[in-house]
Amino acid sequence: GCNLQDNRANLHPLWKGEIDVPGGSRQSPINIRIRDSVFHPQLAPVHTQYDPNTCLHIWNNGYSFFVEFDDSTDKSIVSGGPLENPFRLKQFHFHWGRNNDWGSEHTVDSRVFPAELHLVHWNCSKYRTFEEAIMEPNGLAVIGVFLKIGKQHEKLQKLVDILPSVRYKDALTEFNYFDASCLLPSCVDYWTYSGSLTTPPLTESVTWIIMKKPIEVDHSQLAVFRSLLFTAVGEEEKYMVDNFRPLQPIMNRTVHSSFE
Numbered sequence: 001g002c003n004l005q006d007n008r009a010n011l012h013p014l015w016k017g018e019i020d021v022p023g024g025s026r027q028s029p030i031n032i033r034i035r036d037s038v039f040h041p042q043l044a045p046v047h048t049q050y051d052p053n054t055c056l057h058i059w060n061n062g063y064s065f066f067v068e069f070d071d072s073t074d075k076s077i078v079s080g081g082p083l084e085n086p087f088r089l090k091q092f093h094f095h096w097g098r099n100n101d102w103g104s105e106h107t108v109d110s111r112v113f114p115a116e117l118h119l120v121h122w123n124c125s126k127y128r129t130f131e132e133a134i135m136e137p138n139g140l141a142v143i144g145v146f147l148k149i150g151k152q153h154e155k156l157q158k159l160v161d162i163l164p165s166v167r168y169k170d171a172l173t174e175f176n177y178f179d180a181s182c183l184l185p186s187c188v189d190y191w192t193y194s195g196s197l198t199t200p201p202l203t204e205s206v207t208w209i210i211m212k213k214p215i216e217v218d219h220s221q222l223a224v225f226r227s228l229l230f231t232a233v234g235e236e237e238k239y240m241v242d243n244f245r246p247l248q249p250i251m252n253r254t255v256h257s258s259f260e
Ligand SMILES: NS(=O)(=O)c1cc(F)cc(F)c1
Pocket: 118, 120, 134, 142, 196, 197, 198, 199
């Protein structure tokens, strides 16, 4: 929100601290206004090459669940689109609501989706580790995919079935052989803009690539997401829902589109 806003309003129920980074000029998420986006004919399709054998495990980090990949080689990478070189897949995770009326982080012409997938990659040509890359201006590339309620997503079901094993914060379970490209929509069209992580440390290190078309999941699949807990074993149980950051000001940014 704007700086004049009472800073109590910026305290997010989930986080103790401020959520508007003072002085942040490229924070995420944002509302994508289709009319204001600029078509860039040179923006090629984004190309993912994911090796299903690089999938390692799933863990509940107390804010979302992360499916993590072995990023010690270039076996799972994204390239093309707005990216000058390949980026390595580190993890993917989701954000969702307590019901199907909201849950996504980005919005399109103020339309909210029930959930949003983030495939997180880091710039292995310029940095040595993910942890280093998240602190750098062009360290990360995150592909965002909206989820809408429709038919069951058959490939996602393998992941949904194992979620009860990571119900509690800090739980981790082995998960291998998963092809993350099955979570991408068939349509290659996307928007891209310069932004930030949407969770602490909120660093302004992300080239966002937001796919225009959502993927479909059925309501029972999302219901399993909502059965996860923010809380650890022994703590008073709090359902993991509404784990999205509020919209941030666009400031002096242009969203580019790969399509007319
Ligand atoms: N939500 S996000 O994609 O900006 C993100 C990226 C990341 F590398 C770690 C996180 F915890 C969250």
